[in-house]
Amino acid sequence: DIQMTQSPASLSASLEEIVTITCQASQNIGNWLAWYQQKPGKSPQLLIYGTTSLADGVPSRFSGSRSGTQYSLKISRLQVEDIGIYYCQQASSTPYTFGAGTKLELK
Amino acid sequence: QIQLVQSGPELKKPGESVKISCKASGYTFTDYAMHWVKQAPGKGLKWMGWINTYTGKPTYADDFKGRFVFSLEASASTANLQISNLKNEDTATYFCARDGVYYGLLGGWGQGVMVTVSS
Numbered sequence: 331d332i333q334m335t336q337s338p339a340s341l342s343a344s345l346e347e348i349v350t351i352t353c354q355a356s357q358n359i360g361n362w363l364a365w366y367q368q369k370p371g372k373s374p375q376l377l378i379y380g381t382t383s384l385a386d387g388v389p390s391r392f393s394g395s396r397s398g399t400q401y402s403l404k405i406s407r408l409q410v411e412d413i414g415i416y417y418c419q420q421a422s423s424t425p426y427t428f429g430a431g432t433k434l435e436l437k
Numbered sequence: 438q439i440q441l442v443q444s445g446p447e448l449k450k451p452g453e454s455v456k457i458s459c460k461a462s463g464y465t466f467t468d469y470a471m472h473w474v475k476q477a478p479g480k481g482l483k484w485m486g487w488i489n490t491y492t493g494k495p496t497y498a499d500d501f502k503g504r505f506v507f508s509l510e511a512s513a514s515t516a517n518l519q520i521s522n523l524k525n526e527d528t529a530t531y532f533c534a535r536d537g538v539y540y541g542l543l544g545g546w547g548q549g550v551m552v553t554v555s556s
Contacts, residue, residue: 364542366482373532373546374474374482380539417482421541425498426472426484 332356332420336429342437349405351432353418358399362422365394365403368431369414377416378403410436439463441533441547448553454521457550459533466514467491470536472543473507473518477529487536488516523554 333356343349353363361381366374376385378394381401391406405412413436418429444458459471473485486497488507495507506519516533530549537544 362539362541366543373549374534374543375546376537376542376544379537379542379544385544419482419484419541419543421539424484424496424541425486426541428482428484431481 331425332359332423332427334418334420334427334429336418336432338432339430340433340435342435343408344437345409346407347437349408349412349434351403351416351418351434353401353403353429355399355401355420355422359420359422361396362420363394363396363401364419364421365392366417366419367412367414368417374417408434408436439535439545441535441545443531443533443547443550446551446553448555449523450556451523451525451554453523453554454519455523455552456517456519457531457552459516459518459547461514461516461535464535467511470540471507471516472534472536472541474532474534474543474546475501475529476532476549477526480529485518485531490516520552523552525554527552528554 335354363381365378368374381396382394393404395402416432440462442460467490470487472487475483485501488495504521508517532549533547534543535545
């Protein structure tokens with residue numbers, strides 16, 4: 331199975347700050363990487379797919395990138411509504427696997 | 438727009454069975470696969486497998502082979518998850534999620550069903 335190592339596990343940041351979350355894949359997954367946001371008590375929602383493509387309705391302050399087997403989610407200017415848990419997920423091969431999640435809080 | 442509406446919370450005893458439903462609307466049900474994802478309390482997401490909504494063929498992740506069954510009521514645009522011989526560790530929220538623009542991309546999610554297993 332492909333392991334997705336996500337870091338950090340938790341992150342405290344101020345409004346308007348730049349936030350970066352990373353995921354390291356245990357093997358080549360190409361661009362089959364997605365990011366999801368889960369707010370407390372809610373279901374996850376797709377943010378980014380195909381490593382860099384924004385899902386419908388997602389603000390442009392979110393962006394995704396890749397360097398080899400390391401993938402990053404960047405929030406350019408943190409807003410209150412961005413608080414939640416973020417998960418990466420690989421869809422290169424089954425079983426599709428998620429990172430352990432990053433809990434993003436306001437400082 | 439795409440909607441996935443799941444059934445309500447369940448409280449079960451160990452050894453019992455439970456069936457969760459996921460009713461889809463806003464798109465052609467048989468055009469997209471349906472996935473199931475488990476989230477234990479305070480934990481992360483775990484992919485359970487998926488069902489081909491055109492053929493009805495299910496595929497299970499290794500940890501979900503044996504007691505877990507994915508099924509369809511295609512005429513009702515509904516996917517079901519049945520768990521038999523429930524164990525305490527099955528206590529979790531179970532999400533259905535629809536395939537997106539490529540296989541394995543979870544483009545739309547149900548609201549989740551909390552299943553509590555307790556004696």
